[in-house]
Each structure stands twice: as structure tokens, then as C-alpha cells.
Amino acid sequence: MSDVVNRLKPPPDDYLLKPDPADPRLTVRVTGIDHTGARAEASVTVERPLTIYLNAQEIVTAMTIGDYPEYLAVGFLLNQNMLRTDDVITDVEYDDDLEVVVVRTERATNYETKLKKKVQTSGCAQGTVFGDLMDVIENANLPAAALRTSWLYALTHKINTTPSLYLEAGAIHGSILAQGDRPLIYMEDVGRHNAVDKIAGYMHRHDILAHDKIFYTTGRLTSEMVIKTVRMGIPILVSRSGFTAWGVELARKAGLTLIGRARGKRFLALSGEDRIIFDQDLDHVEDEGRKHRRKGAED
Amino acid sequence: MSDVVNRLKPPPDDYLLKPDPADPRLTVRVTGIDHTGARAEASVTVERPLTIYLNAQEIVTAMTIGDYPEYLAVGFLLNQNMLRTDDVITDVEYDDDLEVVVVRTERATNYETKLKKKVQTSGCAQGTVFGDLMDVIENANLPAAALRTSWLYALTHKINTTPSLYLEAGAIHGSILAQGDRPLIYMEDVGRHNAVDKIAGYMHRHDILAHDKIFYTTGRLTSEMVIKTVRMGIPILVSRSGFTAWGVELARKAGLTLIGRARGKRFLALSGEDRIIFDQDLDHVEDEGRKHRRKGAED
Numbered sequence: 001m002s003d004v005v006n007r008l009k010p011p012p013d014d015y016l017l018k019p020d021p022a023d024p025r026l027t028v029r030v031t032g033i034d035h036t037g038a039r040a041e042a043s044v045t046v047e048r049p050l051t052i053y054l055n056a057q058e059i060v061t062a063m064t065i066g067d068y069p070e071y072l073a074v075g076f077l078l079n080q081n082m083l084r085t086d087d088v089i090t091d092v093e094y095d096d097d098l099e100v101v102v103v104r105t106e107r108a109t110n111y112e113t114k115l116k117k118k119v120q121t122s123g124c125a126q127g128t129v130f131g132d133l134m135d136v137i138e139n140a141n142l143p144a145a146a147l148r149t150s151w152l153y154a155l156t157h158k159i160n161t162t163p164s165l166y167l168e169a170g171a172i173h174g175s176i177l178a179q180g181d182r183p184l185i186y187m188e189d190v191g192r193h194n195a196v197d198k199i200a201g202y203m204h205r206h207d208i209l210a211h212d213k214i215f216y217t218t219g220r221l222t223s224e225m226v227i228k229t230v231r232m233g234i235p236i237l238v239s240r241s242g243f244t245a246w247g248v249e250l251a252r253k254a255g256l257t258l259i260g261r262a263r264g265k266r267f268l269a270l271s272g273e274d275r276i277i278f279d280q281d282l283d284h285v286e287d288e289g290r291k292h293r294r295k296g297a298e299d
Numbered sequence: 300m301s302d303v304v305n306r307l308k309p310p311p312d313d314y315l316l317k318p319d320p321a322d323p324r325l326t327v328r329v330t331g332i333d334h335t336g337a338r339a340e341a342s343v344t345v346e347r348p349l350t351i352y353l354n355a356q357e358i359v360t361a362m363t364i365g366d367y368p369e370y371l372a373v374g375f376l377l378n379q380n381m382l383r384t385d386d387v388i389t390d391v392e393y394d395d396d397l398e399v400v401v402v403r404t405e406r407a408t409n410y411e412t413k414l415k416k417k418v419q420t421s422g423c424a425q426g427t428v429f430g431d432l433m434d435v436i437e438n439a440n441l442p443a444a445a446l447r448t449s450w451l452y453a454l455t456h457k458i459n460t461t462p463s464l465y466l467e468a469g470a471i472h473g474s475i476l477a478q479g480d481r482p483l484i485y486m487e488d489v490g491r492h493n494a495v496d497k498i499a500g501y502m503h504r505h506d507i508l509a510h511d512k513i514f515y516t517t518g519r520l521t522s523e524m525v526i527k528t529v530r531m532g533i534p535i536l537v538s539r540s541g542f543t544a545w546g547v548e549l550a551r552k553a554g555l556t557l558i559g560r561a562r563g564k565r566f567l568a569l570s571g572e573d574r575i576i577f578d579q580d581l582d583h584v585e586d587e588g589r590k591h592r593r594k595g596a597e598d
Contacts, residue, residue, distance in 0.1 A: 171541030242470030
């Protein structure tokens with residue numbers, strides 16, 4: 001384990017941060033009727049606007065469950081290349097009433113250029129952002145790393161059995177930062193990209209190293225997920241969902257290990273297969289049980 | 300059936316338009332390794348950029364499977380309120396090489412204002428667009444309509460058993476425009492919003508009426524899905540996925556019938572329940588078979 005993880009001293013084998021499905025701010029009970037016409041209640045996930053400022057500039061309004069606005073703001077700005085990894089953040093202020101978070105930096109940021117780039121792509125169905133983010137792929141220099149299949153199976157089992165908003169209310173995405181067979185940070189959000197950005201923000205604020213980590217997402221392996229993972233410097237990206245052709249192409253260009261359709265004992269690696277070490281006896285891996293199967297509630 | 304549908308003369312009970320999973324432009328075969336370390340091939344969905352112009356103004360670059368660029372462009376502009384329903388479209392030009400589509404209108408469009416609004420919200424995780432789109436909810440005037448549960452079960456069965464890119468390659472969203480128990484238009488795309496916009500574009504180009512239709516999506520019932528459906532004037536929105544709290548709130552404000560978690564014989568209605576007519580004997584509805592279950596590959 002890295003020094004950082006040791007310094008943060010988590011309980012052995014537990015998460016540094018995991019979902020709190022009991023948090024009353026994150027779900028509401030709503031009443032309607034079910035298929036029999038009977039009155040029925042359901043837990044639904046909250047989405048609320050959060051407006052992110054970089055210094056004096058309003059950058060964006062995102063819809064989020066609102067559990068970690070500071071991490072979301074920092075991670076979003078990092079993953080949009082609006083904040084450089086070497087930028088010194090002097091302050092992150094969150095105003096609960098105004099639903100505004102302001103990230104202040106020492107260096108004057110060149111947000112206007114970035115914002116302009118963003119405008120051209122803002123309507124992308126998956127929120128994919130191009131602009132200079134493609135440079136991230138061109139200049140990628142991901143570290144050598146190993147992914148033992150025994151870790152992969154242990155990880156997915158731990159993740160699927162961790163109490164979460166998904167299990168409570170569904171209609172939500174999960175992203176997990178892991179090291180070896182241990183999930184460290186498990187973030188959820190209505191928007192898959194928010195969950196990723198909150199992890200990026202957490203990593204930046206707590207100096208978590210990326211080179212020896214594994215990133216797991218419940219969402220599809222699209223071009224944007226690949227770009228964000230490479231941007232974060234994480235060499236391995238795993239999903240229980242499928243691939244898009246461009247996601248695979250970018251992962252290969254960047255040398256990212258890309259594993260999809262990871263369910264039960266099955267998975268498919270379409271890029272960076274050389275990092276995978278097949279050390280797991282498959283006879284001892286269960287197929288995915290129904291109660292751990294995500295029911296397509298995420299999109 | 301409406302005159303329009305009759306005029307279009309589809310084969311009885313067949314779609315006006317449905318997925319063509321055999322179209323070689325929409326998927327590619329990619330080789331990697333599977334969980335046993337053996338060489339494995341998979342079909343993955345293509346995503347390619349499409350830049351949409353409204354008259355002389357570049358509006359956005361979206362990632363799409365690229366099957367119906369003209370419908371996507373028109374539907375996107377309509378659903379963004381950049382094009383008014385009464386705008387006369389004089390021309391829609393698609394350039395395959397440049398991956399550009401230009402929508403020309405008689406009236407000079409006020410895209411600049413709209414674009415400005417869009418900038419402020421462009422990073423939203425789910426691509427939710429606010430600006431004057433909230434007026435769509437405030438001013439909603441959805442028609443009285445009926446949804447028979449017998450239609451709902453027939454529809455979902457037909458949709459789940461229709462050959463699709465989802466069944467071929469996964470990692471894709473589906474949106475279906477239906478009337479009674481009959482699915483009319485089935486669009487798929489890497490981005491859920493593209494699938495919706497392509498249907499909006501088709502409806503506009505073929506004068507398909509909205510008041511007597513049902514909209515089905517594989518995706519979550521978020522605020523944005525609700526806004527788009529209301530914008531299209533469709534009174535009923537159905538999904539196999541879950542809800543977000545704000546989606547429910549907006550649906551109730553707009554008087555939209557909102558049905559989620561529709562799987563097998565189960566569903567949950569959280570808004571506009573009064574439109575539902577329970578005419579189906581549940582003993583004759585099968586629970587969802589494994590092969591028709593969407594495997595969470597969509598996000």
C-alpha cells in the first residue's frame with residue numbers, strides 16, 4: 001500500500017470513503033401507485049443544482065446528489081483541464097443556501113479559453129468534452145502496473161455487496177477507486193461524470209497517488225470515461241458495462257488497460273491486456289447472483 | 300390510429316422505423332482477451348462526432364452512432380428550444396465526409412441567446428439544459444390521454460424482443476415512440492438524449508402528432524427526460540429504469556404521466572396516475588425473461 005493510504009489510516013481493508021445510503025439528504029420517499037393499482041411508496045435519489053465557480057468566473061451548473069460539492073468542483077475543474085494538477089488551490093468555499101461552490105487558485109486561471117472550447121461540445125449526449133482533452137490521450141504516459149484477476153473478482157464482489165444509494169433507490173451511478181483487491185473510495189451520483197469527478201477531487205485534496213490504482217465504474221466505457229481515467233493518470237479502467245468503439249480506440253492509443261462486461265467470472269479486455277495476470281482459479285469464482293446484479297437502472 | 304400513421308402506410312402492426320443491427324456502419328468487431336485469457340472478439344457500437352449548424356451558426360458537436368444525422372439535428376434544435384415548432388425548415392444538409400449537418404430555416408433564429416443559456420449549463424452531468432426550458436414545464440398543457448396496462452405490457456414485450464443494436468453490441472440506449480400497444484419509431488444511440496432527439500426530429504419531419512402517443516425510454520427518468528418529453532407534447536413517459544426526485548417533481552408540475560421500473564408485470568407510477576386504465580389480467584403477464592433483461596449495459 002502507498003504511504004498515502006497508510007498515512008490516512010483507514011480501518012484495515014475498509015473504505016476510506018463509501019456511500020451513506022442512510023443520509024436523509026440524498027433520497028426522498030415518494031408515493032404513487034404500483035402495477036396492481038395499489039398505493040406504493042418508493043425511495044428516489046435527489047438531484048440538485050450546484051453552480052461551480054473558478055475564482056471569479058461561473059463555469060457550470062451541474063445536477064448532483066450534492067454529498068461532496070467541494071470534491072465535485074475540484075474534480076470537475078481538473079478533469080476539464082481548467083485546473084492544472086500543479087495549480088495551488090487556496091480555498092474551496094461551498095454555500096449550501098446558494099448551492100454554489102467557489103474554487104480559488106493562486107495562479108490566475110485561463111478559464112475563458114477552456115470555456116470557449118467547452119461551448120463547442122456542450123451538447124454532447126454523453127457530455128464528452130474535446131478541446132485540448134484529446135491532448136491528454138496523445139501525451140498519455142501511463143505507468144506499468146499489474147491487475148491480478150484475483151483482485152478483480154475480490155473487488156467486484158466487495159463493490160456489489162457494499163450498501164449503496166443504488167441498492168437503496170437505484171437510478172444512480174457508482175465509481176470506485178481501488179488499490180489491489182481493496183476498494184478505497186466509492187462515490188455515487190445521478191451523473192456518472194459527477195461520480196468520477198468527485199473521486200478526482202478527493203484524490204487531489206488528499207494527495208492520493210494514481211499510478212498504482214484501479215478505477216471501476218458502473219457505466220459504459222465511452223470515449224469520455226477513457227479520457228477522464230487517463231487524465232487522472234490511472235492505468236486500469238474496469239466496468240461491468242459495455243464498450244464503445246471510440247472508447248476502445250482511445251484506450252489503445254493511451255495504453256490504458258480497458259476491461260468491460262465484468263460480471264461474475266466473465267470479463268472482456270480490449271486494451272492493455274498485458275497488465276492482466278491470470279492468477280485466479282475460475283472454479284472458485286461464483287457467477288453473479290441476482291441480488292448483486294445491477295438492474296439497468298443506471299444510464 | 301391517426302391519419303398520419305395511416306398516410307405513412309406501414310405494414311400492419313409493424314414499426315415505421317426500427318433498429319438495423321445488421322448495418323455495418325453502426326458496429327465494429329474488436330479483438331481482445333476474455334476472462335480465461337483466450338483471444339475473444341466482440342461487437343462494439345460506433346460513436347462518431349456530428350457537428351450541428353443552425354443556419355450559419357455552429358451549435359454543438361455531439362457523439363452519435365450517426366444513423367440519422369438529419370433527424371438528430373432537427374430534434375436536438377427543437378428540444379433545445381433553438382428551433383420553434385412553427386419554424387419553417389427550408390433545408391437540412393448532411394455532409395458525410397465533414398460529419399456536419401446544417402439546418403436552414405426561413406426565420407432568422409435567435410440562436411445566440413439560446414447558446415448563451417446553454418453555456419451556463421453545459422457541464423451538467425446528464426446534459427440537462429435549463430434556461431428557458433423550465434418554461435416548458437411551467438407552461439405545459441398536456442392532453443388528456445389513456446394508457447391501458449394491456450398496451451403497456453404488449454409494448455414492453457414487443458420492444459424487448461425487437462432485434463436491436465443493444466442486443467447485438469450493448470452499451471446503447473433505446474427510445475421508442477408508441478401509439479396504443481404499437482411501437483412506431485425505435486431509435487438507438489450511444490447517448491440517450493440523441494435517441495430522444497432523433498425521434499423528435501422524425502416526428503417534426505413527418506408531422507407525427509404527439510397527443511395520442513406514449514414515449515418509452517431505456518434510460519432513467521431524470522429531469523431532462525421529463526423536460527424533453529413535455530417539450531415534445533407527449534403525455535405519457537415510460538421507462539424500465541428508475542426515477543430521480545426532480546424528474547418526479549417536474550412531471551407532477553407538468554401533468555405528465557410518469558411510469559418507471561417497468562419490468563415484467565411490475566411498474567411504478569409516480570405522476571399522472573389518473574391516465575392509467577388497469578385492464579390487464581396480471582395472471583396472463585409473464586415476468587421478465589432473462590434474455591429480455593437489459594443488463595445494465597446502458598448508462
